[in-house]
Amino acid sequence: MGPVIALLLLTSSPPAAAERLNGFDLSGMLVPRESVLRGGPPRDGIPALTDPKFVPAERSGLGPQDRVVGVKLGGAAKAYPLRILNWHEVVNDAVTGRRVVVTYCPLCGTAMVFDAQAGGRRRTFGVSGLLYNSDVLLYDRESESLWSHLMRKAVSGPAKGAELVQIPGRHTTWREWLQENPETTVLSFETGMPRDYGRDPYAGYGSNEAVFFPIGHSDRRLAAKEWILGLALDGKTKAYPLKDCPEKGIEDRVAGREISVRCKRADRSGYVLDKDGVELPSTQAYWFAWSAFHPDTELQGDPK
Amino acid sequence: MISNLLLSTAAAVAPLELILHSTDSVSLAATYYAAQGGEARAGLLLLPMLGADRSTWAGFAAQASAAGIAVLALDPRGHGGSGNPAGTPPAAWGRAEWLAVVEDARAGLRELSARGLAPERVVAAGASIGASAALHLAASEPSLAGAALLSPGDNPARLPSSAALPGYGKRPLFIGVGAGDGAFVDIARKLAREAPGSTALIVQPGSGHGTQLLAGSGGRTLTAQIIRFVLDAP
Numbered sequence: 001m002g003p004v005i006a007l008l009l010l011t012s013s014p015p016a017a018a019e020r021l022n023g024f025d026l027s028g029m030l031v032p033r034e035s036v037l038r039g040g041p042p043r044d045g046i047p048a049l050t051d052p053k054f055v056p057a058e059r060s061g062l063g064p065q066d067r068v069v070g071v072k073l074g075g076a077a078k079a080y081p082l083r084i085l086n087w088h089e090v091v092n093d094a095v096t097g098r099r100v101v102v103t104y105c106p107l108c109g110t111a112m113v114f115d116a117q118a119g120g121r122r123r124t125f126g127v128s129g130l131l132y133n134s135d136v137l138l139y140d141r142e143s144e145s146l147w148s149h150l151m152r153k154a155v156s157g158p159a160k161g162a163e164l165v166q167i168p169g170r171h172t173t174w175r176e177w178l179q180e181n182p183e184t185t186v187l188s189f190e191t192g193m194p195r196d197y198g199r200d201p202y203a204g205y206g207s208n209e210a211v212f213f214p215i216g217h218s219d220r221r222l223a224a225k226e227w228i229l230g231l232a233l234d235g236k237t238k239a240y241p242l243k244d245c246p247e248k249g250i251e252d253r254v255a256g257r258e259i260s261v262r263c264k265r266a267d268r269s270g271y272v273l274d275k276d277g278v279e280l281p282s283t284q285a286y287w288f289a290w291s292a293f294h295p296d297t298e299l300q301g302d303p304k
Numbered sequence: 305m306i307s308n309l310l311l312s313t314a315a316a317v318a319p320l321e322l323i324l325h326s327t328d329s330v331s332l333a334a335t336y337y338a339a340q341g342g343e344a345r346a347g348l349l350l351l352p353m354l355g356a357d358r359s360t361w362a363g364f365a366a367q368a369s370a371a372g373i374a375v376l377a378l379d380p381r382g383h384g385g386s387g388n389p390a391g392t393p394p395a396a397w398g399r400a401e402w403l404a405v406v407e408d409a410r411a412g413l414r415e416l417s418a419r420g421l422a423p424e425r426v427v428a429a430g431a432s433i434g435a436s437a438a439l440h441l442a443a444s445e446p447s448l449a450g451a452a453l454l455s456p457g458d459n460p461a462r463l464p465s466s467a468a469l470p471g472y473g474k475r476p477l478f479i480g481v482g483a484g485d486g487a488f489v490d491i492a493r494k495l496a497r498e499a500p501g502s503t504a505l506i507v508q509p510g511s512g513h514g515t516q517l518l519a520g521s522g523g524r525t526l527t528a529q530i531i532r533f534v535l536d537a538p
Contacts, residue, residue, distance in 0.1 A: 022504075037525060040532030042504035045476045087536075107532075129504060194538050199425075201535040204341040204372050212371075212528040 108289030119162025172269030333385030347421030351434030357384025431514030443471030484511030
């Protein structure tokens with residue numbers, strides 16, 4: 001890929017924005033209303049999965065370098081292929097009886113797993129068709145509230161302010177996940193939806209610097225699509241560039257707590273452990289997305 | 305709000321000027337924008353507004369091409385560099401001539417198919433009456449992935465868009481319209497209401513019509529929205 005030309009454009013003050021978009025009530029949003037945009041596909045145009053089927057690893061249909069989001073809870077391991085998540089972005093599921101929602105925003109590269117119990121009740125999530133900071137806005141079918149994926153909270157609707165509890169999820173290769181979790185099951189390609197999972201609608205997106213939708217904050221300490229592992233802990237945030245993360249890991253201190261960052265550069269994956277070896281939720285993301293949501297984020301290796 | 309749009313200057317492929325032929329042997333001028341960055345992730349057929357030509361889509365087509373979409377911008381008969389067997393200006397045409405425009409668009413589909421983009425991976429898009437033609441084409445081609453319409457009309461004497469909705473079925477639909485564009489706003493809302501499937505309706509501030517909606521800062525966002533709609537079409 002050769003040199004790129006960056007055009008930094010400042011928009012003028014936007015006109016008054018509608019209080020409803022895609023049928024969702026946006027009054028009193030916790031984020032600037034004018035920053036919420038339609039993403040292109042309509043509401044549920046990217047259909048969430050709500051009755052996922054799983055197959056044993058040997059019937060996965062995956063190659064070693066296929067990327068997955070892995071979740072391990074209560075001894076059970078499940079893998080959700082990105083080849084499916086690219087088309088659906090949300091999988092409402094359960095792992096050893098605990099209801100979870102596995103989410104992925106291809107525009108931001110963010111795979112995040114949450115407890116489906118939020119704001120005092122169990123919720124089923126869909127894709128609203130709206131974006132904030134180029135990141136998916138989920139909605140729950142029970143209250144039609146909008147939830148910011150990277151903010152981990154409801155930003156409008158009856159559940160406004162309710163938080164999503166993030167569960168550790170591993171964004172890695174099938175090869176690595178299977179090696180560490182040989183008993184894993186895999187989300188089946190037989191979703192019942194008419195999608196060609198052999199085709200990646202975002203092929204090439206990660207290898208060019210184009211950011212399709214406006215973002216509220218741009219941080220040029222790294223290239224826009226540089227992969228980082230982001231940690232949000234007790235009000236502090238820090239990003240660890242995955243290409244620079246040593247195989248022996250990083251011992252660090254965030255928000256006064258000792259943590260260990262473990263990386264596998266060959267698999268472009270990483271995770272964070274606390275001092276007791278318990279995995280903490282972390283988020284692999286494109287740098288532009290992480291820094292847009294966390295303008296004050298620390299950056300590993302940043303001299304300032 | 306900061307809008308960052310980074311355009312790659314590398315590996316850009318020059319658009320290819322083509323002459324296609326309709327089934328009634330009318331010469332049709334077209335421009336093909338190959339998908340950049342490898343195999344095309346989707347295909348897009350573009351139709352212009354009444355009396356305009358395919359150059360009105362050039363900026364958008366380049367952006368879509370950079371995003372990995374193969375684009376064919378077509379001048380239907382009576383427009384741009386294409387033949388005009390009717391011998392009269394398009395503004396004077398009735399239903400029969402406009403149905404022939406839908407057949408011209410089908411020639412565009414055949415060209416995309418010959419270049420490896422099967423209809424299942426193609427979205428038909430158009431501006432104003434070009435939007436109506438795109439919707440009618442999609443209605444008659446159930447395998448097309450979808451349609452994206454800018455300021456569609458609903459003129460019963462030409463190509464009423466609403467008449468195409470039943471055949472279009474439950475495929476997702478994209479409609480963009482300018483908030484100050486008079487009756488076209490009502491038409492867009494009506495189509496969004498009556499479409500059997502889900503519709504992304506974008507009402508853009510201002511009174512732009514058709515491809516005019518693609519200009520300015522609002523146009524950059526609209527471009528991104530259409531591109532994403534195309535990429536995510538099943």
